[in-house]
Structure formats: structure tokens, C-alpha cells
Amino acid sequence: MTTTTVGVLAIQGGVIEHISLLHRASEYLHSHSSPIKIPNFRFIQVRTVLQLSECDALIIPGGESTTMSIVAQRLGLLEPLRQFVKVDHKPVWGTCAGLVMLASAASATKQGGQELIGGLDVKVLRNRYGTQIQSFVADLDLSKILGEEENQKPFRGVFIRAPVVEELDQEKGVEVVGVYKGKEKEDIVAVKQGNVFGTSFHPELTEDVRIHVWWLRRVVEALKEKEST
Numbered sequence: 001m002t003t004t005t006v007g008v009l010a011i012q013g014g015v016i017e018h019i020s021l022l023h024r025a026s027e028y029l030h031s032h033s034s035p036i037k038i039p040n041f042r043f044i045q046v047r048t049v050l051q052l053s054e055c056d057a058l059i060i061p062g063g064e065s066t067t068m069s070i071v072a073q074r075l076g077l078l079e080p081l082r083q084f085v086k087v088d089h090k091p092v093w094g095t096c097a098g099l100v101m102l103a104s105a106a107s108a109t110k111q112g113g114q115e116l117i118g119g120l121d122v123k124v125l126r127n128r129y130g131t132q133i134q135s136f137v138a139d140l141d142l143s144k145i146l147g148e149e150e151n152q153k154p155f156r157g158v159f160i161r162a163p164v165v166e167e168l169d170q171e172k173g174v175e176v177v178g179v180y181k182g183k184e185k186e187d188i189v190a191v192k193q194g195n196v197f198g199t200s201f202h203p204e205l206t207e208d209v210r211i212h213v214w215w216l217r218r219v220v221e222a223l224k225e226k227e228s229t
Ligand SMILES: NC(=O)CC[C@H](N)C(=O)O
Pocket: 061, 062, 063, 064, 065, 066, 095, 096, 097, 098, 100, 126, 127, 160, 161, 162, 163
């Protein structure tokens, strides 16, 4: 059986946490019946262009997007990452700083802006809820992505200096799949567009494996579709 390689960009941030939940999600998928054939997965940390070239799919973790961007540029990873997302259309998921990296534009960035990867036709507002001490946990309804069986209870979203999506291009196929209902207004905190998925919050900092399971299934489906074309 072929092996599907899923990378986690390991420049900085919540790398190990994602890898650990990916392993648990893989175990879940292998132990539950599924209409699609689940391959063997290999989860790797990605720090080089060579490692990226081995990946069928990629997670960009939370952390600090300005740092991630500078280091990715120094490692010569920025252009290969853009190619991976926007030319090869491989499945990519960004959490928090990862969502910022995947946006086509970001506000509240330092003067001169920061280099982004893009792939999601959205503009994000960084640090929407303030600093680290204003971090919070909130129940989210993710019924737009989770199946009925998996959506029996809300998802506990962990928000740490989180960005939100403030503008999006619906015509380009950006779909809102999660909102946070705050006191004054609703914020968009999960979006998908084709091969790209982004969340403002950190599922990897919970014990809840549901989004990783959903995303790995999507990866398998996307690879299958590619094979048949
Ligand atoms: N937890 C996080 O990933 C924080 C993201 C950070 N505020 C940024 O814009 O990069």
C-alpha cells in the first residue's frame, strides 16, 4: 500500500502538538469503517525544500507569522510553499499564524507588511482579540465540516492572539465554515477554499481529534481525485 506523507512546517510554533494529533487522527481513521480506503500515513517535520517535496499535504501551525515568514524566506521555502499551495494545489491547513500565512492579505502587520504564502482569497486581521493574556476558549459550531456523528458536541476553540477573517472573496469560492459569536459581533474563524483550509484557533492544543480526522479524510479524497484525473 502506498504511503501518504503529511508534513508540518517546523520553523516555529505548535509543531509537535499537530504531529501528535495527526497520529491520533490516523489511528481513529484506521479503526473506524470508512467509505474511502485509508492509506498508511507518515508525518514529518518540514524545514527544507527537499522535505516539502516529499509531502502530499501540509499543516502550517500556529506561532508567530512574522517570524515564520522571515525564516521561511531565509530557508528558501517561501516560493516552494507558494508553489505547493497555489500551483500544485496540494491540501494545506493553517492554524492561527498558519491562517495568516495562507491569507492573501493581512492587516495590523508591521510597517512594510510581511511576506505571505497566500492561497486563501481572504484578508485577515491579526491579533483581533488582543495580547496573550486575552486568550480564551469558546464553543464553536463546526457542523459545516464535521459529519453528524462527529458533531454531537461543540468544538472547544482555543484562541491565542488569534486572527479573524475580515474580508473574503466569495466569487473565488471562499466558504465560511466556522464563526465565533462574540458579544458585539460574529467573527469568521474557519474558512476553506479548494485545497486550502484555515482556522483562527488551535485544535492541536486540545485533546479533540475531530478536525484532524476531517482534514485527513479530505487529504485522502483530494489525492484520490488527483489520481483519477
Ligand atoms: N497563536 C498564534 O498563532 C498567534 C498568531 C500571531 N498573532 C500572528 O499573527 O502571527
